[in-house]
Amino acid sequence: MYITITAQKLGKNYGQSSADFVQYLEKENQGLEQENMEHFFNQYGDEISAEEVVREIDGNTAKLKKKEPKFYSITVSPSKYELGKLENSSEDLKRYTRELMKDYVKCFNREINGRAITVDDIKYFAKIEHQRTFKGTDRQVRENQPYATKILQFKHDIRKIERGEANGNIERFKLKIGKLEREAPHQQNGIRIVQGMKKAGNQRHIHVIVSRKDASNSVSLSPGSKYKSSEVEMHGKKVGRGFDRDQFFERAEKTFDKTFEYKRNFAETYKARKDFVKNPNLYFAALMKLPTNEKAIAFKLMHKTGIPIIPNIPTSQAQLALRIFKRLRQGVDVAIKSSSIGI
Numbered sequence: 001m002y003i004t005i006t007a008q009k010l011g012k013n014y015g016q017s018s019a020d021f022v023q024y025l026e027k028e029n030q031g032l033e034q035e036n037m038e039h040f041f042n043q044y045g046d047e048i049s050a051e052e053v054v055r056e057i058d059g060n061t062a063k064l065k066k067k068e069p070k071f072y073s074i075t076v077s078p079s080k081y082e083l084g085k086l087e088n089s090s091e092d093l094k095r096y097t098r099e100l101m102k103d104y105v106k107c108f109n110r111e112i113n114g115r116a117i118t119v120d121d122i123k124y125f126a127k128i129e130h131q132r133t134f135k136g137t138d139r140q141v142r143e144n145q146p147y148a149t150k151i152l153q154f155k156h157d158i159r160k161i162e163r164g165e166a167n168g169n170i171e172r173f174k175l176k177i178g179k180l181e182r183e184a185p186h187q188q189n190g191i192r193i194v195q196g197m198k199k200a201g202n203q204r205h206i207h208v209i210v211s212r213k214d215a216s217n218s219v220s221l222s223p224g225s226k227y228k229s230s231e232v233e234m235h236g237k238k239v240g241r242g243f244d245r246d247q248f249f250e251r252a253e254k255t256f257d258k259t260f261e262y263k264r265n266f267a268e269t270y271k272a273r274k275d276f277v278k279n280p281n282l283y284f285a286a287l288m289k290l291p292t293n294e295k296a297i298a299f300k301l302m303h304k305t306g307i308p309i310i311p312n313i314p315t316s317q318a319q320l321a322l323r324i325f326k327r328l329r330q331g332v333d334v335a336i337k338s339s340s341i342g343i
Contacts, residue, residue: 001268002077003252005245007224008069008212018057018071018209022050025127025207038090040125043098053125053209060123060211062218072223074208076100077132078256079268081301083202085260090128090204096259097126097206103251104210104223109242112219122221124210132203133196140186140193147184148194151177223248246274266290267298 008021029037040048061070076097086092101124105117112121134141154173160166161173184192188200214221223243249270257264266272266287275283287298 004075006073019054060213077205107244107248121214123215126208132199136195144184147180267301
């Protein structure tokens, strides 16, 4: 499960309206007949139009400053293993989203009129997407990049020869390009993986756009708050503040597992991923204590997500720690970007 929470982009990308972002989320509907389109939905409604989403989000921004985010984007990308547990992918993901947003509100340390926040207090709209493309930060694209650079140079050389600016054998350059295309380490259906290429297989994921203000347009609810969970005194009263992201990510996993009876491996858990970044020694110590079959699955999952692992598992935990730390110092930042959940 890969989950991110992102504030509305201000400046060049997105302005004061949600229209550009909503239009971006409509990209898969282009050219489709009405009955084949994926529509926006929320806690109680389906087939909500893009126009209504823009109108509701843009009209719910009372007292927000010009440079404050008007909405947040939550992206939920289940792994192929998690998607494999779904019987009716789109409908199941809608059902999960509605449960997930209940978890979302429970992670705010806030009250409205003296009561705990409920899902009825937020204004959100969600959409299921079926495709994903490779990004420049993906491991496959990064590791193919040296080949891409050489191919680009050879194509540049060919153009120079065609313009009469240089001498050379064009066919020889084409053969070199073909060889590099085949030798690139990451291929999809026999084609070198490049940035922007559509990913094969089941790529369904969820986009949620949630208003910064509550449904009454009077209370600010920011999941981007720097305060995890605390209290502050305002006008002589103690007021709760903050959003607990750790709790949200953990709840998201538990809700998925309970809803679809999914048996989550240690390597797929948010806690494990966080320990991998914050305390690698604890992560690998816990990994080595797993039963043999679970450990084998965990190492397989780690390999799939790009986390640096060793080819042969040493018998001594001291040896393991020493060899792993050498790899971690070089690869931890890149590896976690390819892992299963945003931190």
